[in-house]
Amino acid sequence: MLHILAQKNSLLNQFIAELRDKEVQKDSLRFRKNMERIGEVFAYEISKHLDYKEKEITTPLGVSKMNIPTSKIVIATILRAGLPFHNGLLNYFDTAENAFISAHRKYHKDGSFTIQFEHLSSPDIEGKILVLSDPMLASGASMEIAYKALIERGNPKHTHIVTIIASNQGVNYVKKHINMKNVTIWAGDVDDELTSKSYIVPGLGDAGDLAFGSKM
Numbered sequence: 001m002l003h004i005l006a007q008k009n010s011l012l013n014q015f016i017a018e019l020r021d022k023e024v025q026k027d028s029l030r031f032r033k034n035m036e037r038i039g040e041v042f043a044y045e046i047s048k049h050l051d052y053k054e055k056e057i058t059t060p061l062g063v064s065k066m067n068i069p070t071s072k073i074v075i076a077t078i079l080r081a082g083l084p085f086h087n088g089l090l091n092y093f094d095t096a097e098n099a100f101i102s103a104h105r106k107y108h109k110d111g112s113f114t115i116q117f118e119h120l121s122s123p124d125i126e127g128k129i130l131v132l133s134d135p136m137l138a139s140g141a142s143m144e145i146a147y148k149a150l151i152e153r154g155n156p157k158h159t160h161i162v163t164i165i166a167s168n169q170g171v172n173y174v175k176k177h178i179n180m181k182n183v184t185i186w187a188g189d190v191d192d193e194l195t196s197k198s199y200i201v202p203g204l205g206d207a208g209d210l211a212f213g214s215k216m
């Protein structure tokens, strides 16, 4: 299943528009903050798909019966661009456990690249809700590597793959290379084009550099 959040107009349009806007991007604090705010929006939307149990809450004046989420959540993020997005998810899923995946593009002389997986730190994810986030789902290759590395640590009850901007190609790649049983893809927006270097067009540019500065 694929949920594209920007298909229904909301404040999210403004946040994503600011991320994409090359003038607004000059303010890296605002860029990171918008990514964080979008993480909060995603967490709120995903929370509509969790397990809930009724609980009696004692107020100063009486008792209120409320449905409270019971799902155990692990938020996993591919470094480094995803960190502000991760923070936003964690602001709302405030008792979630956390996993981090380090992977990077290794470019070859002909301009092609492969994804180099380096490191995974993760709690046990067996039976839990895995929220796997990467702000840009470009080729889909790093998402595949991250997901497959994580499920070696256990079988999640459900996985929510969350991305701010996806390419059509990336979405199709993930659907083809990951067993989609109990997996949902959430995209803020979906763009049609991917360059030969796997940058999304119009996209927003390099999310990691815009959030944290350029790298060597």
Ligand code: URA
Binding pocket: 081, 136, 138, 198, 199, 200, 201, 203, 204, 205, 206, 207, 208
């Ligand atoms: N990562 C980015 O930061 N931007 C893209 O367009 C693709 C991958």
